[in-house]
Amino acid sequence: MSAAGGAGVRLVLLGAPGAGKGTQADEIARRSGLPHISTGELLRTAIRDGSPLGRRVAGIVERGELVPDALIGEVMEERLSRKDAERGSVLDGFPRTVAQADLLDRILARRGQTLDRVILIEVPEPVIIERIAGRRSCGRCGAVYHVRHNPPKVEGICDRCGSELRQRPDDAEAVIAERLRAYRELTAPLVERYRRAGLLLPVDGRGRPEEVFSRIAAGVPGLRA
Numbered sequence: 251m252s253a254a255g256g257a258g259v260r261l262v263l264l265g266a267p268g269a270g271k272g273t274q275a276d277e278i279a280r281r282s283g284l285p286h287i288s289t290g291e292l293l294r295t296a297i298r299d300g301s302p303l304g305r306r307v308a309g310i311v312e313r314g315e316l317v318p319d320a321l322i323g324e325v326m327e328e329r330l331s332r333k334d335a336e337r338g339s340v341l342d343g344f345p346r347t348v349a350q351a352d353l354l355d356r357i358l359a360r361r362g363q364t365l366d367r368v369i370l371i372e373v374p375e376p377v378i379i380e381r382i383a384g385r386r387s388c389g390r391c392g393a394v395y396h397v398r399h400n401p402p403k404v405e406g407i408c409d410r411c412g413s414e415l416r417q418r419p420d421d422a423e424a425v426i427a428e429r430l431r432a433y434r435e436l437t438a439p440l441v442e443r444y445r446r447a448g449l450l451l452p453v454d455g456r457g458r459p460e461e462v463f464s465r466i467a468a469g470v471p472g473l474r475a
């Protein structure tokens with residue numbers, strides 16, 4: 251996968267909680283060699299490590315609310331300034347508000363970079379609930395499974411690192427409702443912004459992960475299914 255002029259490829263994955271952003275971002279990263287940058291995973295790692303950032307955001311993430319824009323801004327300024335992001339990135343879970351989208355525009359403009367595509371993964375709510383309810387994640391390496399659609403080889407154990415799998419605390423039913431509310435109110439307005447900018451690639455997120463990936467690949471030049 252390459253971009254004109256060697257300027258790099260910058261993709262954003264947009265979609266409701268549990269739509270499959272992380273699953274698809276992983277696959278795009280694996281095939282393209284671009285770094286998969288997930289704000290959710292960066293925050294969960296900080297919480298797991300008990301870092302100052304982790305201590306500040308733990309309660310917010312557990313309640314399913316959005317972390318303040320200023321704090322996410324600091325995290326992403328730092329992450330996007332690292333060497334591996336120079337030639338592009340697959341952004342998963344960022345931007346999530348209008349203020350974050352403005353910030354991303356500023357970061358990219360400063361570096362003479364642009365966004366190539368904003369991939370919107372569209373999945374009906376009952377499917378979302380089923381995907382989140384069955385999700386199991388590795389507390390150590392962050393690998394993601396599903397009890398029915400993508401089970402580990404040994405039940406409850408991570409294929410990648412052998413650690414125990416668990417349910418994310420923010421996947422509890424009451425918290426999912428708050429996360430869906432935050433998505434509808436704060437993130438969904440970005441869809442229109444990116445549609446107007448001619449960057450939006452709406453993708454049907456139903457079906458097996460490989461089927462969803464083929465639909466994405468059909469709309470992203472250089473990404474082969």
Ligand code: AP5
Binds near residue numbers: 318
């Ligand atoms: P984040 O981790 O970004 O959570 P999210 O957006 O709610 O998305 P999820 O990780 O729940 O789902 P996903 O779409 O990646 O789906 P997945 O591929 O895992 O954020 C968590 C929290 O951090 C937020 O609530 C907030 O507090 C904070 N935060 C993060 N970013 C922030 C920001 N920018 N600003 C402020 N706060 C921020 O798939 C779900 C399940 O379905 C898995 O089990 C998977 O195996 C399965 N699956 C996936 N695709 C398929 C398929 N095609 N068929 C069957 N099963 C599938």
